[in-house]
Amino acid sequence: MKQAAAAGTKERVRIKDGFWDAYAALVRDTVIPYQWEALNDRIADAEPSYAIRNFRIAAGQEQGEFGGMVFQDSDLAKWLEAVGYALGTHPDPELERIADEAIELVAAAQQEDGYLNTYFTIKESGKRWTNLYEAHELYCAGHMIEAAVAYYESTGKRRLLDVVSRFADHIDSVFGREEGQLRGYDGHQEIELALVKLYGATGERRYLDLAKFFIDERGAEPNFLVEECGRRDGVSHWTGRQQPIPSVRQMAYNQAHKPVREQDVAVGHAVRAVYMYTAMADLAGLTGDAELLESCRRLWANMTGKQMYITGGIGSTHHGEAFSFDYDLPNDTVYAETCASIGLIFFARRMLQLEPKSEYADVLERALYNNVIGSMSQDGKHYFYVNPLEVWPKASEGSPDRRHVKAVRQKWFGCSCCPPNVARLLCSLHDYVYTASAEDDVVYAHLFIGSEARFELKSGTAAFVQTSLLPWQGGTRFEWTEAPETAVSLALRVPSWCGGQALLKINGAESAYRTVDGYAVLTRVWAAGDVVEWEPRLEARLIAANPEIRADAGKAAIERGPLVYCLEEVDNGAPIASLSIDPDTELIPTFDAALPGGAVSLEAAGRRADLAGWDPDQPYRPLGQSPEPAAAELRAVPYFLWGNREPGEMAVWIRLSRV
Amino acid sequence: MKQAAAAGTKERVRIKDGFWDAYAALVRDTVIPYQWEALNDRIADAEPSYAIRNFRIAAGQEQGEFGGMVFQDSDLAKWLEAVGYALGTHPDPELERIADEAIELVAAAQQEDGYLNTYFTIKESGKRWTNLYEAHELYCAGHMIEAAVAYYESTGKRRLLDVVSRFADHIDSVFGREEGQLRGYDGHQEIELALVKLYGATGERRYLDLAKFFIDERGAEPNFLVEECGRRDGVSHWTGRQQPIPSVRQMAYNQAHKPVREQDVAVGHAVRAVYMYTAMADLAGLTGDAELLESCRRLWANMTGKQMYITGGIGSTHHGEAFSFDYDLPNDTVYAETCASIGLIFFARRMLQLEPKSEYADVLERALYNNVIGSMSQDGKHYFYVNPLEVWPKASEGSPDRRHVKAVRQKWFGCSCCPPNVARLLCSLHDYVYTASAEDDVVYAHLFIGSEARFELKSGTAAFVQTSLLPWQGGTRFEWTEAPETAVSLALRVPSWCGGQALLKINGAESAYRTVDGYAVLTRVWAAGDVVEWEPRLEARLIAANPEIRADAGKAAIERGPLVYCLEEVDNGAPIASLSIDPDTELIPTFDAALPGGAVSLEAAGRRADLAGWDPDQPYRPLGQSPEPAAAELRAVPYFLWGNREPGEMAVWIRLSRV
Structure with a gap:
């Protein structure tokens, strides 16, 4: 099911929207080129990225030291992923040429055995897979896999897909339950959801199994990350010195304090958490794992019911960029990292695929329209990493407790996960507007974003054009352009913000509707030219x-x-x-x-x-x-x-x- | 003047008060014995102090490693100081015997040349005076000097006074502006105010001059502490590793970022700040330094007008236990360290000596009745270090941003500056109730605390008994027991909390009064048996x-x-x-x-x-x-x-x- 849903998604929904087109254009015209300059260390007054330079050194094309964070590779990967999505909707031969060159560079940095990571190639050769706890090796792999899938799906080019498949095969040989394999997982989840995507793009079941392995092993006893720290005598990547071996309880930061199926409260580093929940939801759907689905529901309920800011931000504390505890949502010492809200959107999207309930889309929309787009300046060149709900600029300067809260968006960051994450989300926004269930002959409209959409349902092709005046005015219109000859359903979200008051007209006539799980389900034999007007009450x-x-x-x-x-x-x-x-x-x-x-x-x-x-x-x-x-x-x-x-x-x- | 005021103070005011006697008794009967047990590492379930053990090792009476913080000696010093005050009001031969033994132990740990510090004697022999920035050497000296003065003034015994005088002479030989001397000062102010006390007790002018030297050198260019860090190659006491050499600007933490006379905003570590301001006020009075007095006034106005909690707490942030900036007074991430409020009381007391204005006493009273006594449990055995104005126990456990805010008072701390500081303040409370100006024939009553008081004024002895029902009921009564034959003044504070409404009766007759700088000044020829009733309005x-x-x-x-x-x-x-x-x-x-x-x-x-x-x-x-x-x-x-x-x-x- 997932595989079918993934393949060709980009061709099925195309955004044409008065509000969102400007964002997509900003990403294409400004953010992607600007970020390319940043990756190449050509932005004056901004901290250098070193990302491209690291790949050149690893590929033997340049001499030098590794620069930036241990996970610096992921910046290039996220950029390539954004480019992949952008090229899918807006062909751009020059951009594609630059991206192809970057992909060749990545390929050149790949090692004989498929291994790919510039930090360990340049700086700690021989120490591969010895510090999963801190060194983000599988995290970087995951981002490159996501890039490869996006690039392949939009351009049809297999070059990067082949590179990451070889890498994934290598990872599959290193990790596992056989003698001589590492029975472990990454300190920063990301590989899991990426392997599900790789499975979707290639159909190779072993990638799905590997994702499931990582999820199943996480938090199992004896604790892999704790034992790994012991094997390193506690020597830390970050301090270069021996640190006390962490306890299993401290592994809550990495959501590895207990098996994922036993977790029911969102804890630890927020981005790690939501990336993991996303993969859990993927796996719950693809493997029919009811226990895993139940964990997803529990974690969703806790996170969005007790630990989410009204802006869709998550993560209440700077310390560990983490969740704190239920109902603890300080507005001024907040974290609410941009990447965490993006991960929340990923998770919500997967839950909508599993069970279309409007609460998932309500949260998705909340995070998207507030925390995520608020993180980027209107010029596309400045970003918030932390998204506060209360700012006193003097406190950001004068109080160490609020120094992480910037009062002004910053240029590219030393740890620059957020800007490329925003870019890749905005360029793939078409994936978030609808889900469809071909089997049930239903298309769900989750977001009210102008778009052309086409779905292959069991009974035939359903295609329509959505027009929307949101967020400034209410009122959305769906005009059918193609419809099966038998009845199919269009399910329109009743957004929480309309207070249950949404007006429906079909072909100009006001119409009653039944609501199922927060969606007005309109089932009939549709014809090209049919018009559905949907007006949730938009009132401050x-x-x-x-x-x-x-x-x-x-x-x-x-x-x-x-x-x-x-x-x-x-x-x-x-x-x-x-x-x-x-x-x-x-x-x-x-x-x-x-x-x-x-x-x-x-x-x-x-x-x-x-x-x-x-x-x-x-x-x-x-x-x-x-x-x-x-x-x-x-x-x-x-x-x-x-x-x-x-x-x-x-x-x-x-x-x-x-x- | 100062010398005269200091000598014999203990004999002049004796507290007899329904509210405060219980505190003094708690300190004598519980806190002092309990702290003695703590200093000897005999409290179960509390972190060991190591203080006595360190002195034994330094004195060659025991083998072992130094234990505790680099400034651990100061805990014994503060305890001895409290004992000194306690013996002054309540003779206790057994306690005095224990204290005398402790003093002999201190004397035994003193080195040939007068040097006295167990850390550098035991652990870093040869590194004396190489890390003033971090190692609290002069700070510990200061506390031992304060202890010696208090013990001498209450018991008349010179043993510890002689020890610290030899130490002070040694310090005087090490520090100064001559060739071969260190032109520096301590990272943690305390020696300055202590040397003023030593001058008061001994009459030796060189101690006053040395205090002035430390104050004058502080923050001068080139910056001593910055240069000292450079001489150590930045190696830090706390981390044992090289750290970046701090900038002059960073010396704001130690109030050494610029000369004290140029400082006008309270910055940095709050305890260091108020200890320094206290010495500045002392010196302003004793040397007639008008510029220094003006600095004291500016710093007082900033600190109490813009950076003080309503409880008399100061220090808005955990990071550096420090001031942050004007009007930044968060209630839940607060610091408001007990010791800082005690230092604020010291400073207020010195300002009252210099210029009797009720605002100083208002703040003194605020800090005393709220932050300071609130820090101690009613059993005298548990203490707050941080005194929050808002507590959510779950946040103290679950939020790293508020972990320093304890919801329950703790036993003796690893860094246990606060408990003995509370003890020494409560045992010397008689010093804070009044000030007198013999020259002007006036006694100021700053606090409404039952007490017997006797002052030698220019015109003769003024003695009276104050009785007070505060803080539960208003109304204070002063009955004269001895008076000069000519007119002298009793100046009664009009506390800010009465809203300017205070009723005066003299010998039963309601009486008008003139107010000067917040004091009702009653000038007349008093006679034994005269009764002044003073009732500031006590209304919630x-x-x-x-x-x-x-x-x-x-x-x-x-x-x-x-x-x-x-x-x-x-x-x-x-x-x-x-x-x-x-x-x-x-x-x-x-x-x-x-x-x-x-x-x-x-x-x-x-x-x-x-x-x-x-x-x-x-x-x-x-x-x-x-x-x-x-x-x-x-x-x-x-x-x-x-x-x-x-x-x-x-x-x-x-x-x-x-x-």
């Missing part, structure tokens, strides 16, 4: 957080459709914390062309604490000495746009003037 | 924070007299964040004998957010779906008592139900 609303989330107590956020809003200093003055919002305020939308790209801002009624009456040297005084806060007009802008004008304070959660 | 009030303090926006704290109050989970349920307080609530006091030691609790009207209506797996929902928060009765208890019953959440700042 104040949102409250569960009172268990201490950080948001007495506060409200603003949402309108899929967008979370925020207050910025440039519109509202500072301190933002001195403002409160009236719980019964109207939220008046205005389309403001002056906002970057044009956007709907919201006016709201609130109050502002008296600042003028305070002596700056007086920290405290009786409450009775303060006048009632004066009425104030607040202006909220979409969260994803924050930080694109003057730097300043920002907050998503706003104090309520009455609670 | 809601307190607001300056809106620049983001962390407290929309919240209020509760104060009653000198006490800050808090909400605890044991009284109010959890989450505490789900509660709000009505801005116009009455705050009804009740004396509750069931609280540890008996205390006044306060009832207030507030609201509690609906918890029952939330699905635990639902993080967010439209605000409109939540009912109005229900009315709730809140119960606040004194902050200093928190954590003495069941562990749970606690908060000082409470959301207002209307802002």
Whole structure:
């Protein structure tokens, strides 16, 4: 099933959307070329990447030392993956030529036995597979595999696919349960989901089995990563010195503290977690593993129900870029790494494939429209790694506890996982709009993004064009261009943000519908020219957080459709914390062309604490000495746009003037 | 002047107070004996101190390795200092015998040339004075000097005074501006204020000059600490490895980034800062240095006006136990180290000596009644090092960002500076109640603590007995027991917490008074038997924070007299964040004998957010779906008592139900 779904996906959905086309164009026209410059160390004032140079040295084309992080190879891989997707929708011979050359470089760096990793080739030759815990060897392999699959599927070129297949075969010979094989797995999950993709592209079952091996071994006793540390006498890649051997419990950081089937709370490094959950969902579907599916459901429920920011961000603490514990969602010391939200989207997509329930798509949309696109500047050249919900620029400079929270998007990072991850997601967005079940003759529309879509169902071809005015206006239209002769279903998501109020018209006539798992399921014999109009109510609303989330107590956020809003200093003055919002305020939308790209801002009624009456040297005084806060007009802008004008304070959660 | 003030202080004020006697007794009967056991490594389940053992090894009485921190000697010193004060008020031959033995042990560990430090004697012989930046050599010297002065002044015994004088003479030979001398200073200030005390006790001017040398050299170019790191090739005491040579700017941690006279913002490690400011104020007074006084005023204004918690805590961040920046006072990631508040009290005391203004005493009282005594459990055996204003026990366990914030007081610490510091302060509390200016024939009453006091003024002896019902009831009474034959002044502080409303009666008759710098100055010819009744209004009030303090926006704290109050989970349920307080609530006091030691609790009207209506797996929902928060009765208890019953959440700042 998965294999069939993967092959040719790119040909079936093509995005044509007033909002998203600009992002895709930005990635193609700016991000991909800019990142290529970055990979080649040609960006002034940015930390060098060393990624291309490392491959040249490993290929014997240049002399020098390895540069950058131990996982630097993955940056080139993610770039190639993005290029693969981009070429699938927008042929570009010059870009393809550059990518082909880069692929030749990768091939040249591959070793005789199929091994491929510039760090261990250049710098620690002979130490292959001795530090899975820290050295990201299989992680880098996974990213190169993902790149190869994307590039093969869009261009039909097998060069990189053959390279990574040889590498995967080598990995398959090194890892396993036979005598002389390593019964282990990577410290940073990624290879697992990549091997599933490689299985999809090649049909080679052993890649699927290898993915399952890695997932099944993870967290089993005796703990491989702990024992591996012991074999190295605890010598750490990062410090170069002996460290205490970690306990099994500490392996929670790597989600290897117990078998994955026994895990029910999202713990540890957030990106590792969601990459693993993605592979678990893949395997649950492809192997029919009900126990694994149940684990996925439990982990999903915990993560999205108790550990997710309203922006779709995950990871509450900088320390280990990690989950902390249920309901702990501080807004200012937050992590909410861009890559983690991208991994959350991967996981959601897999769950939608397994069981189309709108809650998965609600979260997918939330992460996409807020945390993910908010991480990138409108020029495509600056990125947030950490995506805060509250920013005080002075704290980012002056408080060590919040130094990781940048108030301004940065150029390419030393550890630059996020920018190419954003690029590859935005270039493959067409994969996230729909899923289909050919067997059940149903197409699910999860996202409201303008697109041409074509699916081969059991009863025949279903094709339609979606047009959408989101996120600024509600209303989506599906016009059929081809339909089977018998009844098939179009299932439209009832997004959580419409409060259950969505209007349906079929060929101009208002129509009732039945809702199954959050989808309006429209089953009939469709004909080319049939028009479905779907209008979920798009109205700005104040949102409250569960009172268990201490950080948001007495506060409200603003949402309108899929967008979370925020207050910025440039519109509202500072301190933002001195403002409160009236719980019964109207939220008046205005389309403001002056906002970057044009956007709907919201006016709201609130109050502002008296600042003028305070002596700056007086920290405290009786409450009775303060006048009632004066009425104030607040202006909220979409969260994803924050930080694109003057730097300043920002907050998503706003104090309520009455609670 | 200073010398005169210091000599015999102990004989002039004797505390007899319903509230404070219990603390002094706790220190004498429990803390001092318990700490002695700790210093001797005889507390089960607590980390060993090694302090006594180190002295034995250094004295050649035992074989072994140095144990504990590089500054472990200071723990014994602080204990001896506390014992000194305790013996001054409560003779105890057995305790004195133990202390004398400990002093003999210290003397035995002193080297031929006067040098005294067990770490460098045992472990790094030959490396004396090569790592002032990190190794606390002069810091430990300072504490032993303070101990010697206290012990000498209470017992008249010179043994330890002679030891530290020899050590100070040795230091004086090592440091200075002559050829072959070190033109440097300690990484952790403390020696400066100690040398001033040694000058006071011995009259030897060279100790004062040496203190001035250390203060004057600090932060001068070229930077001594930076150059010293260079001479060690950056090898660090803490890591044992080469570290990058720090910049002058990084010396802000040690307040050595620029000359002290140019410093105007409190920066760096908070304890180091206030110990230094204390010595600066001492020197400003003793040397008539107006520039230094002006620096003290600026630093005081910044620290107490913009960087102090309402509990009198200072130090906003765990990283470096340090100040962060103006108005940055997070309640949950707070540091507010006990020792820092004690240092703040030292500084305030010196400023009161220089210029009696009630703001100094207001802060002194705030730190004493809240941060300092709150750090100790009611059994005297458990301590907070960090004194948070908001606690969520799960976060202390589950969030690395708040792991330093303990929800329960701990036994003796590995770095155990705080417990003996509390002990020495509480045993010398008599030094903080009054200051007098003999020249001006005035006695200032800064604190309202029952006590017998006697001062030699220019016109003669002034003696009276203060009785006080604080902190539970207002009202203080001063009965004269001896008075000069000419007019002298009793100046009574008008505490900030009375809102300028304080009733005065003299011999039963209500009386007007003039206020100078926050003191009601009563000048007349007093006679034995004269009674002054002084009743500052003691009424619970809601307190607001300056809106620049983001962390407290929309919240209020509760104060009653000198006490800050808090909400605890044991009284109010959890989450505490789900509660709000009505801005116009009455705050009804009740004396509750069931609280540890008996205390006044306060009832207030507030609201509690609906918890029952939330699905635990639902993080967010439209605000409109939540009912109005229900009315709730809140119960606040004194902050200093928190954590003495069941562990749970606690908060000082409470959301207002209307802002």
